[in-house]
Amino acid sequence: MANTIFQTRSDASTVTPAQISVRVLSATGAVFAALSFLLCMLLGFVAPEWGLHRPWLQFYLGLTGFDLWSVVLGTAQSVIFGGYTGALLATIFNVISRRFG
Numbered sequence: 001m002a003n004t005i006f007q008t009r010s011d012a013s014t015v016t017p018a019q020i021s022v023r024v025l026s027a028t029g030a031v032f033a034a035l036s037f038l039l040c041m042l043l044g045f046v047a048p049e050w051g052l053h054r055p056w057l058q059f060y061l062g063l064t065g066f067d068l069w070s071v072v073l074g075t076a077q078s079v080i081f082g083g084y085t086g087a088l089l090a091t092i093f094n095v096i097s098r099r100f101g
Contacts, residue, residue: 017101022090029086033078041071 037060043050044066057063060077063070 017097020090020093025090026083026086030079030083033082037074037078
């Protein structure tokens with residue numbers, strides 16, 4: 001009779017926890033926030049009476065209206081805030097995934 005080796009299941013899990021790339025999620029958040037800001041500013045140029053652009057003017061520092069400086073400043077702030085949010089979310093996810101996943 002041939003030698004047969006039976007493999008038993010180990011109690012230790014061999015599954016590696018899921019990880020998210022901090023760089024990728026940070027870049028994704030930055031691009032998403034910047035595009036959202038630019039689309040809302042474009043809507044403000046096209047239909048200013050709708051007032052959908054006002055939240056951007058309230059929450060972003062230094063925006064004065066629909067001039068070029070406000071668009072550049074708002075886009076830069078969107079990239080910073082979106083990148084920060086993506087990096088923070090990815091880091092928190094990775095820590096929790098390692099701990100509990």
